[in-house]
Amino acid sequence: MRHGTYSIVAYDPETGEHGAAVHSHWFSVGSLCIWARPGIGAVATQSVVEPAHGPHGLDRLAAGESAEAALRGLLGPDELATVRQVGIVDGNGEVAVHTGESCIPCAGHATGAHVSAQANMMARETVPVAMVAGFEAATGDLADRLMDALHAAEGEGGDVRGRQSSAMVVVAGRATGTVGEDRPVDLRVDDHPDPVRELRRLLGLRQAYTRASAGDDLAGAGDLQGALVEYEAAHHAQPDNLELAFWYGLALAGNGREEEAVRVMRAPFQAHPGWVELLKRLPEAGMIPDDSELIGRLTGTRATWEPEQHL
Numbered sequence: 001m002r003h004g005t006y007s008i009v010a011y012d013p014e015t016g017e018h019g020a021a022v023h024s025h026w027f028s029v030g031s032l033c034i035w036a037r038p039g040i041g042a043v044a045t046q047s048v049v050e051p052a053h054g055p056h057g058l059d060r061l062a063a064g065e066s067a068e069a070a071l072r073g074l075l076g077p078d079e080l081a082t083v084r085q086v087g088i089v090d091g092n093g094e095v096a097v098h099t100g101e102s103c104i105p106c107a108g109h110a111t112g113a114h115v116s117a118q119a120n121m122m123a124r125e126t127v128p129v130a131m132v133a134g135f136e137a138a139t140g141d142l143a144d145r146l147m148d149a150l151h152a153a154e155g156e157g158g159d160v161r162g163r164q165s166s167a168m169v170v171v172a173g174r175a176t177g178t179v180g181e182d183r184p185v186d187l188r189v190d191d192h193p194d195p196v197r198e199l200r201r202l203l204g205l206r207q208a209y210t211r212a213s214a215g216d217d218l219a220g221a222g223d224l225q226g227a228l229v230e231y232e233a234a235h236h237a238q239p240d241n242l243e244l245a246f247w248y249g250l251a252l253a254g255n256g257r258e259e260e261a262v263r264v265m266r267a268p269f270q271a272h273p274g275w276v277e278l279l280k281r282l283p284e285a286g287m288i289p290d291d292s293e294l295i296g297r298l299t300g301t302r303a304t305w306e307p308e309q310h311l
Contacts, residue, residue: 004024004025004026004104004161005022005047005120005159006117006120006128006131006150006158007021007034007046008021008022008044008135009087009116010116010142010149011114012142016172017142017170017184018038018040018173019042019142020034020036021146021168022034022046022166022167023150023153023163023165024159024165024166025161025162025163026164027190029166029167030167030189030190031188031190032049033054033167034054037061037062038176038182038183039171039172040058041090041091042089043087044085044116046120047120053074053086057070057071057088061091066090067088067095067096068094071097081098082100082102084098084100085097085098085103085109085119086118088116093113094114095115095116097109099120105120105121105122106120106121106123106124106125109128110128110131110132111132112132117131117153119153121160121161122156122158123158123160127153127158131153132149134148134153134155135148143168143185143203143207144203147168147200147203163193163195164191164192166189166196166198167189168199168203169185169186170183170185172184185203187203189202204238208234211231211233212243212247214230215227215229215230215234218230225255227251228252231248234247242271245265246265246268246278248264249264249298253288253294254288265299266300269299269300279298279299280295
């Protein structure tokens with residue numbers, strides 16, 4: 001299968017994170033083209049794609065090979081190397097990239113410090129250079145910079161056939177064995193009329209939910225004020241998200257800011273009765289006081305509620 005694809009692999013020397021991002025007019029491109037492993041590196045494989053080059057390339061990096069040596073090891077026995085594109089960044093941030101001479105134009109690649117962008121079947125030859133420039137000019141964390149690189153590609157016309165799917169993965173600088181920490185970003189847009197823009201939206205949600213998860217941890221440790229800071233940041237980043245509004249409102253109530261909690265929680269309560277029901281179940285889980293008057297005030301009903309009897 002031929003994938004008209006642009007992708008980027010990169011390393012952040014400040015955090016040790018590796019990441020990769022991709023777009024194609026092909027269904028579920030993320031499942032085929034981008035690979036990363038904490039503390040090891042990242043690989044993008046495309047054109048006449050050989051998905052095995054992803055995990056096999058990472059295995060070579062894990063065994064101590066450099067990006068360049070791993071690339072040679074992958075392509076040396078590959079009878080279809082002339083139609084492959086592969087970009088690799090290793091644990092030290094060194095990059096290696098290959099564009100086979102038979103890849104469909106416009107095809108090419110560009111590199112920078114700790115970053116490689118590769119593209120084929122593009123509207124313009126300028127796509128890879130624009131991606132590297134966009135990445136290097138961007139601010140924020142590694143995921144934000146990868147995102148800016150994808151938008152830079154779109155600014156140069158992107159895939160000559162149009163748009164369909166996009167994906168991004170970012171892995172930690174070292175493996176901890178905890179999935180959420182090892183793989184802080186793992187997002188796919190498998191089929192969408194504007195997948196890069198949708199990926200940006202999902203990344204914003206991911207970042208907000210990361211703050212909310214930090215709030216959960218702080219609340220569980222008894223730091224209600226610290227939890228409130230995280231929940232507030234999550235809610236302000238995604239003010240229309242009902243889930244984040246509910247937990248922010250609950251944190252406000254737990255910090256004695258009940259009037260604000262009522263205003264914030266109004267949206268989820270009005271959107272779906274399940275949020276009210278959830279609030280009623282929280283005393284049984286020990287998450288709020290078993291206080292029917294409090295529940296009534298938060299929901300705006302002030303109705304007395306008796307917990308269910310489990311017989």
